[in-house]
C-alpha cells in the first residue's frame with residue numbers, strides 16, 4: 001500500500017486521462033455518477049472545483065478493478081477514492097443524492113471482465129486447480145461444536161434440547177422470527193450433549 005502523497009505524485013506524473021478506469025468501473029457501468037478518470041485528472045492537475053467528481057468517491061465500492069485491471073499505468077483510483085471518502089466524510093461533505101432510476105451503460109454487458117484474464121493479472125491462475133479433499137473417517141467419535149453465530153446477523157436460537165438425538169443435516173438452531181440469520185445444521189448424526197449461548201455441541205459417538 002503506497003502512502004497517499006506518493007500516489008498523488010505518481011498520478012500527477014503518469015495519468016494519461018485515458019478514461020479506461022471509468023470505462024471499466026462496474027459502478028459507473030451500472031449508471032452511478034462515479035468517474036474515477038475525472039477524479040484522477042483533477043488530482044493530477046490540482047483542480048478542486050469539480051465537486052461532483054470528488055463526491056462521486058462516496059459511490060465507489062472499492063472493488064479494486066480500476067487498479068488491478070484497468071489502469072495501464074499502474075495507478076490506483078480505488079485508493080484515491082478510499083482516501084477521498086475518508087477526507088470528505090471527516091469534513092462533513094454530504095453524500096450525493098441517489099439517482100431515482102439509474103440506467104446501466106449501453107455497453108455494460110460487453111465490458112464484463114474476462115475472469116481468466118483478471119486471474120492472470122492477479123497472479124492466481126496457478127491456484128485454480130481442484131482442491132485435494134481430506135478423507136473423513138466417519139467411524140471416529142467426534143465432538144462437534146456448532147457455533148450459533150457464524151455471520152454478521154443475529155445468533156441462531158437452538159431448536160433441539162440437550163440429550164436429543166439428531167440426524168445428519170437436521171436443523172439444530174434457527175434465526176429468531178424475521179431477524180437476519182442462518183439455520184445451523186448438524187453435519188453428522190449424534191447426541192446433543194451441551195447447549196449454551198455460544199454453541200450446540202454434538203457427540204457423534206454416543
Ligand code: SF4
Nearest residue numbers: 025060061063064066
Ligand atoms: S474501485 Fe471504485 S472506482 Fe475502481 S472500479 Fe471499483 S467501484 Fe469503480
Ligand code: SF4
Nearest residue numbers: 015016018019021071
Ligand atoms: S486508467 Fe489510469 S491512466 Fe487512465 S485515466 Fe484512469 S488512472 Fe489515469
